[in-house]
Amino acid sequence: MTEQSLDAIWALLLAARDQRGRPGDQGRTFGLRLSADGQPELRTADDAQAALIWRGDAFEVGPGLPPDAVDFVELYLPVLAAQPEQPVVVGHLGQSIDAQIATRSGDSCYVTGPENLTHLHRMRALCDAVVVGAGTVAADNPRLTTRLVAGTNPVRVVMDTDRRLTGDQRLFSDGEAETLLVCCRDRVSQEEHAPNLLAAPRNGAGLDLQAVFAALRRRGLHALFIEGGGVTVSRWMKAGLLDRLQIATAPVMIGAGRPGLALPASETMRACRRPPFKLFKMGEDVLWDFDLRGEAPDHKESAPPRQAPVRLQ
Known part of the structure; x- marks a missing residue:
């Protein structure tokens, strides 16, 4: 094109x-x-x-x-396809060929190339909200806007279970888009009633994501883009809330860094998940687009046919 x-x-x-x-x-x-x-x-x-x-x-x-x-x-x-009765949640990770999303120090700017970065901005523009974890905000101080493409900025949702962020990060004060801070209920005092603060029940080391998801839908946010980092995307996937998972793999080797997706172990290869997918070439990177709703319920189907990557403009 x-x-x-x-x-x-x-x-x-x-x-x-x-x-x-x-x-x-x-x-x-x-x-x-x-x-x-x-x-x-x-x-x-x-x-x-x-x-x-x-x-x-x-x-x-x-x-x-x-x-x-x-x-x-x-x-x-x-x-x-997202609508009130049919929400859509898409997760995304950009990783090295050895499955790391950042170096040991947390440096991730940038693992993938400019084509994938533009893709992130497109996804933000098409979604109602972009969701990231506190670790990503602390390490990258992101803006989470659509500045590289035409389109409206999404609502920015920051998952900060224990409220460890200082609040000095620019997305809390730049005024470029609405920003919601999601934390555990036990970190909110009875006197706090900030409209941009969303309190949710705790679930282990994180939050009850089913409750978070329901609260976001009540706010009219039906298309969610879970942009990172690895812990946040993994938790949404383990909670069964992702409809699709996009993993962009770059031709770089990071070594011992910060891993991307972390899921429960499978005892046999037959038990491993093999969801349908399509490949897209983005510059030097390859994006795997997995349809998590299209896989067999027991995840034991054979792998889908291999496809040549589709090159995007």
Whole structure:
């Protein structure tokens, strides 16, 4: 795709984000197509030029989508299906070829390349909220905005079980987007009633993520992007709350650093999870997009066919 074509397709995806999941729209169908000047237009689902079609619970590629844009669009379609009755949660990790997300000191800027960084900003723009752990905020002091792409900044959700962050990090004061601090109830005094503070029950060393998830949905946040770090993504996955998992692997060897995904051990290879996946080439990196809802319930199905990576523009 040319840069102009990519901008038009991205505008189409942003229009799809704005259309899906509106109150009272349960079961409706519609199409989105690009006008002659590359602007998204709302049309009926049977429009022969519709590039995207909403069938009531998900978007699908329409006949009007340029063939060279199909792979790019299909990476983002799952999160566009989010709506009040059907939330979508996507986790993401950027790691080295030896499965580390940072050096021993915590330096992670940057493990993956600029193409994957742009992908993160796109995911933020398509989601209602971006979720990170306190360790990521302490180490990286991130902004968690969409400054590299067009699109609205998501609500920023910081998981800080024991309130160990100082509050000096810029996302708490920059005013660029709403920021929620999620902590354990026993770390909140009875006098505290800050609108940006969300208290949840404790669950072991972390929080009761089912309760956190329910509280975020009550705030109208139905498309969640769990961006990091490894502990946070692993906890959401172990809680069974991830619909998809994206792992971007970079051709770098970190050695003994900070590992990414940490899951319970499997006793046999037959018991290991092998969810369906698709590969996307992002510059020098390869992104594995796993469909965690599409795997067999007992996780014992054979591995899906290997696929050549799809190169994204």
